Amino acid sequence: MVSGRIVRTSKGNECMAELWYNIVRTFSTFEWKDALDILVMAFLIYQGIKLVRETRAAQLVKGIAMLLLLYLLAQALEMKAMQFITKNILQIGVLALVIVFQPELRRALEQVGRSRIGKLQVFSGGMSEQETRAKWVKFINALVEEASSLSRQKIGALVVIEQKTKLGDIIKTGTVVDADPTPELIGNIFFPNSPLHDGAMIVREGRLHAAGCFLPLSDNQEISRELGTRHRAALGMSEMSDAIVVVVSEETGFITVCRNGKLERGLSTARLREYLEAELTPEKAAAEPSDKRFDRKRGKKSPEGEDTNEV
Numbered sequence: 001m002v003s004g005r006i007v008r009t010s011k012g013n014e015c016m017a018e019l020w021y022n023i024v025r026t027f028s029t030f031e032w033k034d035a036l037d038i039l040v041m042a043f044l045i046y047q048g049i050k051l052v053r054e055t056r057a058a059q060l061v062k063g064i065a066m067l068l069l070l071y072l073l074a075q076a077l078e079m080k081a082m083q084f085i086t087k088n089i090l091q092i093g094v095l096a097l098v099i100v101f102q103p104e105l106r107r108a109l110e111q112v113g114r115s116r117i118g119k120l121q122v123f124s125g126g127m128s129e130q131e132t133r134a135k136w137v138k139f140i141n142a143l144v145e146e147a148s149s150l151s152r153q154k155i156g157a158l159v160v161i162e163q164k165t166k167l168g169d170i171i172k173t174g175t176v177v178d179a180d181p182t183p184e185l186i187g188n189i190f191f192p193n194s195p196l197h198d199g200a201m202i203v204r205e206g207r208l209h210a211a212g213c214f215l216p217l218s219d220n221q222e223i224s225r226e227l228g229t230r231h232r233a234a235l236g237m238s239e240m241s242d243a244i245v246v247v248v249s250e251e252t253g254f255i256t257v258c259r260n261g262k263l264e265r266g267l268s269t270a271r272l273r274e275y276l277e278a279e280l281t282p283e284k285a286a287a288e289p290s291d292k293r294f295d296r297k298r299g300k301k302s303p304e305g306e307d308t309n310e311v
């Protein structure tokens with residue numbers, strides 16, 4: 001009895017010694033690269049969890065975690081059939097995950113592309129900053145003038161302003177016009193029964209690049225029921241990319257702006273101008289007094305005293 005206890009105690013001491021030995025050995029060979037490795041992994045896991053939590057993938061991840069638990073349990077209890085089934089489901093599951101969550105993965109990769117790396121000149125074309133700004137100023141003037149006219153006449157319009165996410169797939173669904181922006185041309189395109197009035201206009205680098213394009217519809221259940229497919233398409237486009245989408249309602253004449261899956265309704269033309277200048281020519285907007293600029297996040301009153309409604 002006594003000798004048995006002694007054997008167990010000495011075994012326990014051996015284990016502790018081995019554990020200490022391993023800890024000391026690990027830390028004695030620990031380099032800055034290992035710290036970097038841990039930091040990068042922690043960041044990636046954190047981003048992964050954040051991404052999953054904000055999407056419909058959350059439920060699926062819970063399902064996979066349960067399967068994994070079942071697999072580990074089957075392994076511990078040496079249940080051969082259960083091990084075989086759970087292992088195979090998990091292997092196929094990874095492939096299924098990539099297919100089912102292709103839009104989410106694509107969006108995540110696009111977000112990476114929109115970061116600082118994506119801003120490199122190699123990827124963003126060769127135009128000088130001044131040229132770019134001049135093009136955008138011309139476009140803003142044309143769009144604001146025509147949006148005001150379309151709004152008064154209650155003629156529907158849907159304008160997608162391409163940003164860093166390239167919209168080649170969407171452009172393919174319409175007709176390339178690649179024209180200088182003028183109020184007359186914008187009005188002509190959206191004039192009822194004109195050949196290109198149905199669908200969206202795509203603006204690329206300040207030019208009217210394409211018209212009659214088909215946009216993906218949003219499946220957001222929370223947006224107001226009074227909004228039809230034009231607004232749903234605008235919202236869908238802003239969920240799928242970083243584009244700014246401007247809508248003029250045929251029914252009410254209201255001007256709406258969509259960005260990042262958010263919709264702001266009832267913009268005055270002055271506010272539309274401020275919005276576009278702040279987004280497309282930020283240097284110009286920054287030079288203006290701050291009280292004149294439109295605080296989009298808090299929906300401050302415009303100089304005319306109108307409110308915006310965020311949906």
Ligand SMILES: Nc1ncnc2c1ncn2[C@@H]1O[C@H](COP(=O)(O)OP(=O)(O)OP(=O)(O)O)[C@@H](O)[C@H]1O
Nearest residue numbers: 156198199200214215228229230231233249250251
């Ligand atoms: N997926 C889409 N892509 C591009 N344009 C679309 C799409 N769906 C609808 N549209 C445009 O919206 C028009 C129909 O608008 P509808 O009246 O259903 O929407 P709405 O949001 O109520 O807009 P409005 O307030 O202008 O009436 C179509 O004629 C077409 O031009």
